Amino acid sequence: MITLSFYFINSNTLVTHKTSYGEILNIKLQDGSDVTLNSNSSVSYYKNESRKLWLTGEAFFDVDKKIATNAKFWVITDDLSVEVYGTSFNVNSKKKKTDVFLEEGNIWLKLKNGTDKKMIPGNYISYSAEKNKILEDINVYNATLKTSWKNGSLIFEKLSLEKAMEKIEESYGYSIIFNDDISKNTLITGAVPTTNIDICIKAIEKSVDVTITKEENSLIISKK
Template identity: 55%
Template sequence: MNKKHKFDLHYFLNDASFENWAKGLNNNDVSYWNSWIQNNPEHLETFHNAKSIITGINFNQDYPSNIDVDHALSKVLDKIDIDDSSTKKMKKVRSLNTVLYSTAAAVLLILISYSSITYFNEHSTTVHKTNYGEIIDLKLPDGTSVVLNGNSEISYDNDNPRLLNLKGEAYFKVKPIPSTNAKFWVITNDLKVEVLGTQFHVNTRKQKTNVVLDEGSIHLEFKNGEVAKMIPGEMVSFSNESKKLLHKRVNIETPYALWRG
């Protein structure tokens, strides 16, 4: 019997295999969770938040307590004969220790802050934007080519550049990875486009999403629960207003992607 889980932060943090994935401790767990997030991109934010918590920086602080300091100081005072002036000096030493502990704590805080900044920079999101009338050619880390039309934006987590979000319009030429068959995902407000290696065009303007396929095959998953599989020369259109799918044949040489030049 399949049990449905609520994939929240608590779920990931209490899963031993997920912890292994986050720390890279078990190859089977690493493979499983890499595949899982590819197939469940809607949980990406919570997924990486949990990873950040698990792999966060841990400091083993082993500072002497105030009781330990006082005890050590008392033993010293018992062994040596000191006058009042010497006692005053020892009090100054104790005050100095307090200052040193405070300074050490401040330095530690700086180190924690610096390490946290470094960690989150390494696990940040890359964003590419265009202005009106601007068209740019991009090469993603996996070798996929993207032509981004004007007033558009793509973004992806640096840990997973084959899972990206699109606002506006873009043309994709996805590079396949035969060794792993890693999927490539494009996510819009309406749907998810799942591909292995292909060329296609996505437009999210005018309160709808249009997808035109040039080569290969792709699988679409819409937020309303509907699915569609495409072959070259087809267009799928989904309207936010009507919540209906339009599936038809088109001429891929027509203006769907002529803006690419």
Template identity: 35%
Template sequence: MKHNISKETLLKKYVNNECNSEELDLLFEYLGTSQADPQLYSIIDTEIKKVALLQEKMDEQQAAEIYIAIRKTIREKNKPIDQGGSSWFMFSYPWRIAAMLTGIIISAVIAYYFLNEKDKVISYATAYGQTAKIVLPDSSIITLNGNSSIQYISGWSSQVRREVWLKGEAFFSVKHTYNHQKFQVHTSDKFNVEVLGTEFNVYNRNAKTRVVLNSGKVTLNMQESSSQSHLTMNPGEMVEFKDNPSKFVKRGVNAAAYSSWINKKLILDNTSFREIVSLLEETYGLSVMVPDKSLYEERFTGIVPCENAGMLLNAIALSFNLTIQKQGDQVKFQAK
């Protein structure tokens, strides 16, 4: 933008219904770009948590779905309808409760609650230890690992970015379109993975994010304060970070090992017992006790089956020469 006003200020003014006509034009030009996503989500997320709709607080999932609806609204509109002010819509009595939300929040809530069948938010989730294969509208395929979920808007077209929102872990096989349409995986308001057509694994749990590229090329978009940085990955590379994307670590790895779970096996490549315990807890929902803390630093290389928790536990016990005591979801490992 060739103006002194910052993008963040524009977004905040719009949320508070304070934009003039020229600022609205500038804002919608900006909102049509991928760079707007992190700042937009952060501001929207802050604002919607300040209000209540029909006397009920919006939970995290509703906030995420409202954000998806906002993106849907933005990408289909070049500029808002001017009704003598900066609001998109005018409401009578039935909508007075919605007047608590200003500007784009009103549009978002309406989009969220009144998306038609074509443009509804689609959600998939897996239980602990379960995997699922999802075919997207463009024929791209997502394989969800246990205790994971994705969301996307139905009714994809060739004119807009393909976008999904992930929690947990998933392997993506993205179809390359004839018009080089971008595909984005969002894991937070500060980070997304952008590709054209490729295969890669994304892990997003407990503030830790890891991306491993199997084939093709991806771009990682990372929000840092008021600016955004971009990082390109090549096959066989892994990028991971905890909390702050700007503090990432990038290194070469055996990419197949990180996505081997889609074939119901684990390729362990000098993998520590600590990492395996995290896997058992996060993906299989087990509560693991390890009295001998020195076991955490033990490492193993090999292939073990992971079709179910029982099979995996037995393989781990055999690989590390351990005994297992199991009661319900409680598991205790001890050295023989």
């Protein structure tokens, strides 16, 4: 009786992985699936049920398909649940919404409002339970724009510096302050690292001809 009780408690232990700003963590689950956890994020699951996870932040999932049992794999956020069998996809639950990008396979989204949404490769859907609506539903033909972070870099393609710096804020935790509107609307194309803020700043300064100053927890941006 004591042995059985110990096994039950031990097998139902909640396992949580967390990352700090500027950190990326690779996780191998018990079922053979791989999870890449982005900075300032966490993922939790029960030890005996690693095919059902709760995500805060951002992660890329490469799910091992169980052909014999056809077992489902679930990712749950505050906005929705992602239901898959075996596929590769990215989930970002930051900023009071959840963004899902499907790289391979097929998945079902179960939105908090009760709606089901099927996704096919290349689909990108952003949904907010707080606003009770789909914010964006598009096809992305360059997958690296959504998944390059897992390899340690962010890739921008004609993106406004204001939008690009939102990604920097997510990765490094700095508040962003613009001293002028011209800098905000300047378009940036290129790649910056997600694990070294100093190199990241230099790359942005060189790409868009701005000056970025670090002051405590802020990055102050000015046109040169």
